[in-house]
Amino acid sequence: MESLGDTLWDVVICGTGLQQSLLALALSRSDKKILHLDPNDFYGGAEAAFSLQDAESWAARVATGTGGLFRSASIVRPEDATGSTSRAYSLALAPKLIHARSALLSQLVSSRAYRQVEFLAVGSFHIFKPSQDPVQPSSLARIPSTREEVFSTSAVSTKAKRLLMKFLKFVLNYESSPQLDLWQQHADAPLTQLLQQEFKVDSELQAYIVTLTLSLDGKITTRDGLAVIRRHLSSMGVYGPGFAALYPKWGGLSEIAQVSCRAGAVGGAVYMLGTGIKAMEKVGEETELQLTSGDKVKTRLLVQADDNPSGQTETGISRLVAVIASPLTSQFEASVEGAPRPAVTITAFPAGSLSTTSGKASEYPVYLSAHSSDTGECPLGQSVLYLTTLSIPDAKDILQQALNAFRGVSGDDQALQVLYQLQYEQLSGSKTIQTDGSTITLPTPSLSLSLEDSILGPVHEAWEKVMGDAAVEAEYMAFSDREGVMDDDDVYDE
Amino acid sequence: MADSGNAPKPSSSVKLVLLGEAAVGKSSLVLRFVNNDFQENKEPTIGAAFLTQKCNLPTRTIKFEIWDTAGQERFASLAPMYYRNAQAALVVYDLTKPTSLIKAKHWVAELQRQASPGIVISLVGNKLDLTNDGAGDGGGEEGAAEDSGDARKVTTEEAKTYAEDEGLLFFETSAKTGYNVTEVFTAIANSIPETSLKTARGPNASHAPSRTEEQRVNLNGPRDSGAKDSCAC
Ligand SMILES: Nc1nc2c(ncn2[C@@H]2O[C@H](COP(=O)(O)OP(=O)(O)OP(=O)(O)O)[C@@H](O)[C@H]2O)c(=O)[nH]1
Ligand SMILES: [Mg+2]
Numbered sequence: 001m002e003s004l005g006d007t008l009w010d011v012v013i014c015g016t017g018l019q020q021s022l023l024a025l026a027l028s029r030s031d032k033k034i035l036h037l038d039p040n041d042f043y044g045g046a047e048a049a050f051s052l053q054d055a056e057s058w059a060a061r062v063a064t065g066t067g068g069l070f071r072s073a074s075i076v077r078p079e080d081a082t083g084s085t086s087r088a089y090s091l092a093l094a095p096k097l098i099h100a101r102s103a104l105l106s107q108l109v110s111s112r113a114y115r116q117v118e119f120l121a122v123g124s125f126h127i128f129k130p131s132q133d134p135v136q137p138s139s140l141a142r143i144p145s146t147r148e149e150v151f152s153t154s155a156v157s158t159k160a161k162r163l164l165m166k167f168l169k170f171v172l173n174y175e176s177s178p179q180l181d182l183w184q185q186h187a188d189a190p191l192t193q194l195l196q197q198e199f200k201v202d203s204e205l206q207a208y209i210v211t212l213t214l215s216l217d218g219k220i221t222t223r224d225g226l227a228v229i230r231r232h233l234s235s236m237g238v239y240g241p242g243f244a245a246l247y248p249k250w251g252g253l254s255e256i257a258q259v260s261c262r263a264g265a266v267g268g269a270v271y272m273l274g275t276g277i278k279a280m281e282k283v284g285e286e287t288e289l290q291l292t293s294g295d296k297v298k299t300r301l302l303v304q305a306d307d308n309p310s311g312q313t314e315t316g317i318s319r320l321v322a323v324i325a326s327p328l329t330s331q332f333e334a335s336v337e338g339a340p341r342p343a344v345t346i347t348a349f350p351a352g353s354l355s356t357t358s359g360k361a362s363e364y365p366v367y368l369s370a371h372s373s374d375t376g377e378c379p380l381g382q383s384v385l386y387l388t389t390l391s392i393p394d395a396k397d398i399l400q401q402a403l404n405a406f407r408g409v410s411g412d413d414q415a416l417q418v419l420y421q422l423q424y425e426q427l428s429g430s431k432t433i434q435t436d437g438s439t440i441t442l443p444t445p446s447l448s449l450s451l452e453d454s455i456l457g458p459v460h461e462a463w464e465k466v467m468g469d470a471a472v473e474a475e476y477m478a479f480s481d482r483e484g485v486m487d488d489d490d491v492y493d494e
Numbered sequence: 495m496a497d498s499g500n501a502p503k504p505s506s507s508v509k510l511v512l513l514g515e516a517a518v519g520k521s522s523l524v525l526r527f528v529n530n531d532f533q534e535n536k537e538p539t540i541g542a543a544f545l546t547q548k549c550n551l552p553t554r555t556i557k558f559e560i561w562d563t564a565g566q567e568r569f570a571s572l573a574p575m576y577y578r579n580a581q582a583a584l585v586v587y588d589l590t591k592p593t594s595l596i597k598a599k600h601w602v603a604e605l606q607r608q609a610s611p612g613i614v615i616s617l618v619g620n621k622l623d624l625t626n627d628g629a630g631d632g633g634g635e636e637g638a639a640e641d642s643g644d645a646r647k648v649t650t651e652e653a654k655t656y657a658e659d660e661g662l663l664f665f666e667t668s669a670k671t672g673y674n675v676t677e678v679f680t681a682i683a684n685s686i687p688e689t690s691l692k693t694a695r696g697p698n699a700s701h702a703p704s705r706t707e708e709q710r711v712n713l714n715g716p717r718d719s720g721a722k723d724s725c726a727c
Contacts, residue, residue, distance in 0.1 A: 004568070043575055087611055109713055116544075116559070119711040239711050246711055250579050258575050262561070265541030265572050273571040340709050374709060376579070482544065 004270070004291075009035045009299040011466045012289060014277055017045030017305055018094070019442045019459050021257035024264030025113055026463045029479055030470070034269035035297060036261065039276030043258050045305070046070075046426070046445040047094040049251025049377070052077075052086035055422055062424060068307040069444065073424035088379045091321050091422060092252040095369050095386045096451045097122045097245040097344065099231050100238035103453045105246070108256070111477040116259045120374060122245035123342025124335050127211050128349040128405060140347060140409050143208050145244070146236055148336075160205050167199050167209065172233060174226045183222050191215075191225030211348040211365070214449040216317065216390050218351050218365045228450075242339030245450065249343075250376040253451070266482065277304075280439075287438050303462050305442045306434070309427035316427040317447045318395035320387040322403055323420040328383045328410055332372045343374040347406060354401045356394050364390045366402040367449055370410075382419065388449060391425045399423070433458035440465055505548075505555040508686055511576040513605075514586035515597040516565035519620040522669035523586065524562045527679055532670050539564040542572055549683045556683040577605060582614045582682045587653075589619035589666060590645040595653060602660055614685045616663035618678055619653050621645075623668040 010032040013020050021044075024036055042048050042058075046069060050058060055075065062073035098104060108114040125143040141155035150165050173179055186194040195201040195209060213220045213228040220228070235244040248255040265271055272293065279290040286298045309316075331345050349366040356362070366389040373380045385406065387399045407416055429444030440462050446452060464471050512520040521539050525531050528547045543562040548555055561576040563569065577583060585601045587594040598617060605615055625646035650666060657664035663681050667674040 085611075087608070105713065114713050119713065120709060121711055239713065243711075258578065262542065262544070262575055265569075265575070266544055268540045270541070270568060271571045271575075273574070340711060343709070 004035070004295045004297050007033055007035075007297070008286065009033045009297060011035075011301040011303055012037065012277075012297065012299040014038070014302065014304040015045050015307075016040075016043045016257060016261055017445055018047045018253050018257050018260075019445070019455055020045070020303065020305060021260035021264070022107075022456070022459045023303060023442075023462050023466075024269055025111055025260035026459060026477055027466060028111075028263045028267030028269070029475075030267070030467060032466060034264065034267075035272070035299070036264060036269050037272050037275045037277070037291070039274070039292065041274040043261060043273070044093070044251075044254040045257070046307070047092075047253040047257050049090045049092045049254035052089050052091075052420065054086075055089075055091055059422065059424070069309055069427045069429065071425045071427070073422070075423075076421040078419070085379075089323070089384075089420075090251040090254075090375075090377045091323075091384065092254055092377065092386070093426075094253040094445070095247075095344075095371065096253055096449060097247055097346075097369075098451045099245045100235035100243075101231055102235075102451055103456055104256075104451055107456065107477040111263070111479050112481050113256075113259050113263055115481075116262065117255055118249040119239075119246040120249055120343035121240065121243040121340045122247050122344040122346070123243060123332065124345055125211055126345065126347040127208055128347060128353055128402075128409065130353045130405075138405060138409050142335075143211055145212060145232065156205065156208070160202070163199055163201050164205060164208070167195070167201065168233060170199075171226055171229050174230060183226060186222040188221050188223065190219045191222045192219075194222045207348075207350040211346075211350070214346070214348075214367060216364065216367075216388070216447065216449070240338075240340055242334060242336035243342060247344045247371075247375065249374070277302075282437070285438075299438075301438050301440065301466055303440045303442065303466070306430045306444045309429050309444075315447070316391035316425050317388050318391040318399060318425050319423065320385075320396075320399040320403060321422040322385045322387070322418050323378055324383050324385060324407070325381070325417040325419050326383060326410075327372065327381050328370060331370050331383075331410060332374075341374070343372045345370050349402050349405065354398055354405060356397045356401065360394065362389075362398050362401075363392060363394070366398060368402060368406055369449070370406075391427075395425075396423060433461055435465065503550075503554050505557060507557045507559055508582055508683065509559045509561070509580045510582040510584065510682065511561045511563065511573075511580045512584045512586060513563060513573060513577070513598075513601040514565055514584075515588070515591075515594040516567075518565065518586045518588040518591070518594050519669045520565065520584075520586050521562050523584070523618070523620060523667065523675055523678070524560055526669045526672055526675045528560070530672065532672075538566060541569060542576060547679075549679055551680070551683055556686070558679065558683075573601075573604070574608065577609045577613070579610055580613060581610070581686055582616070583609065584616050584618055584678065584682070585662075586618045586620055587648065588621050589648045589653070590621055590624050592647045595619075595648050599656070602662065606660075612687075614663070614682055615660075616665065616678055616682055617653060617657045617660075618664075619648060619650075619666040620669055622666045622673055623670045627666070 011034055013023060013036045016038040027034055059073035059075050061067055062070045126140045127143055129139050129141055131138045144150040144153040150161050170179055182198055183194055192206045195206045210218055212232050213225050232244050275291050275293045277289050278292050281288045287302055289297050332342055334341050347368040351363060351365050352361045354362040366387055369386040371377050371384045373382060377384045387402050389395050389398055428447050431443050433443060434441040442458050514520050522536055524545055528545050539562060541564055545560045547558050563572055563576055583605055585598045587598040626644040654664050665674050665678045
């Protein structure tokens with residue numbers, strides 16, 4: 001058997017985050033010699049999913065300052081949960097939703113990797129309405145995002161319904177001519193400006209619309225906002241009635257990363273966990289890598305991800321992952337007849353709807369993604385809540401307030417009991433792919449709450465580099481089922 | 495494994511992973527189960543292989559999604575990726591090679607430590623045809639590999655006792671003759687609790703409300719059929 005050092009690798013991929021893993025999938029039929037490493041002893045990098053024990057060791061490592069993009073991780077665990085209980089959890093570091101119209105889904109289908117992923121429906125988006133006066137308690141309102149929903153909702157006034165309908169209709173064709181004129185002058189201004197000036201939408205309804213974009217600072221530009229809302233609307237009903245987005249069972253993007261690595265392994269890639277790159281040296285056309293395992297390997301190309309934070313704290317997020325002792329049954333009901341039961345719902349707390357312990361109003365929105373046990377992320381009878389806000393000094397406090405507020409309005413008394421909490425910060429970094437000779441550095445994982453197609457471009461670019469002259473565009477991520485894989489009930493016809 | 499062609503029975507997928515030392519016959523067992531075939535000089539698996547096969551039980555159909563991993567040490571990092579969320583594991587040793595049982599015990603311990611709680615594990619001693627017990631079982635192939643004797647190095651007793659202590663299913667098989675191969679998979683199919691087929695796995699799985707395919711979103715579903723219209727405003 002050839003040893004690692006005797007092989008001249010075509011590419012060494014370092015890290016098993018989503019982008020590196022998708023690259024492994026893209027190269028899985030290429031006959032290239034691929035060595036896929038990860039300095040972590042788990043798969044998924046910034047998109048990993050953890051059992052409680054995994055989360056514990058991860059948090060401990062982040063606390064020592066070697067967590068790369070992650071900091072300030074802490075765990076509150078009133079109850080001892082180890083051994084097999086620990087493994088009944090799969091807490092996602094990247095609980096992103098994937099819109100039905102996402103290019104990632106098309107690539108998972110054409111590459112056949114989707115067969116190993118179990119997709120669940122993401123249900124309604126809600127907005128938190130704080131109590132205005134003592135007689136009217138706080139509540140959750142469902143955001144209507146289809147014509148039917150706008151008609152039937154009692155959450156907004158008749159006038160607001162008319163405005164909302166007009167806006168939704170506008171968005172569906174916003175890139176064609178009469179619509180174009182209306183928004184282009186506002187393109188780089190916040191979406192709220194367009195809503196206010198051109199659609200005369202009041203601030204309450206603005207919050208509804210901005211929530212659909214899941215914008216972390218609530219200040220998404222008109223250009224980006226319209227694109228995201230359009231994607232949301234056109235994703236509605238694509239894979240069944242009543243939902244626009246999907247979530248992979250067993251920890252979200254972690255599952256996609258692992259399925260991709262498995263495809264890489266089936267294609268012959270060699271995998272090494274717990275092994276990073278200690279030093280590298282250019283030797284002629286090749287790069288010699290010294291691995292932390294002590295091995296020395298030679299490769300033509302190295303693909304890694306940038307996990308150095310850019311240093312701008314305002315682009316970081318603060319996250320609270322809470323396991324609660326309630327199935328939150330009322331949250332996970334199908335919204336329309338014939339729709340699959342959703343496993344994930346979203347609740348937004350608009351800026352100003354919460355206040356810190358010292359009474360300061362929240363500056364940015366908080367998004368809460370509630371996951372039922374159907375996601376495989378917690379045992380039956382429990383739910384996992386992922387709360388996210390921009391990382392500012394008050395963020396931790398605000399997330400706790402949001403959690404409390406949600407427990408107050410979620411319509412389930414038992415929701416009061418929090419079994420487990422994990423808190424951390426995640427920083428952002430470079431947004432572009434960088435090529436330096438034979439080293440390709442993929443962008444830092446994005447912090448967005450829904451998967452953006454923009455993460456796919458750099459993967460494609462890296463694939464082109466690795467393939468060189470052998471790159472055939474039409475073959476990118478387009479594979480047939482491997483021999484021995486049955487094509488049964490779910491035949492995909494192209 | 496032939497389909498009976500009766501009225502459709504409920505069908506569920508079961509993710510199964512094969513683990514074990516190199517050359518014990520993991521891929522050969524899968525080849526026997528899936529294609530009813532055997533190759534005298536099967537090349538070592540690189541990375542992993544993925545295959546599927548249906549198993550018809552009286553009351554339901556199980557579709558096995560089989561991950562056959564490479565046994566060579568350099569692929570050891572792969573295993574966690576495959577046993578994660580697996581409902582069943584086949585840990586294979588070669589009953590003519592005692593070290594392979596030691597390796598199998600390591601895998602069992604790792605599964606018990608790291609895999610889904612409630613995973614069904616079957617310990618399989620393969621290459622029974624190379625022993626005296628193998629004679630006569632597979633029809634016609636007896637003694638083919640060893641002229642006179644018995645190459646067995648791991649007694650049935652030893653492996654069986656270990657399997658019982660650890661709560662594992664246990665079989666001795668021959669991928670070469672086909673002896674007991676289907677039985678291994680059928681036993682696994684039968685051991686997977688009905689509830690865990692339909693529900694999220696976990697400590698409380700038995701209290702599950704019935705969860706059916708209604709939840710899983712099929713990406714081959716009504717794609718493009720009126721997608722835009724349903725949200726037309
Ligand atoms: N006599 C005999 N030989 C077998 C049996 N099963 C497998 N073999 C042989 O043993 C060798 C190894 O079999 P494989 O199925 O490739 O073993 P493996 O466990 O998949 O090996 P790796 O992929 O390297 O982990 C091959 O030459 C097979 O023909 C069996 O039941 N009896
Ligand atoms: Mg093999």
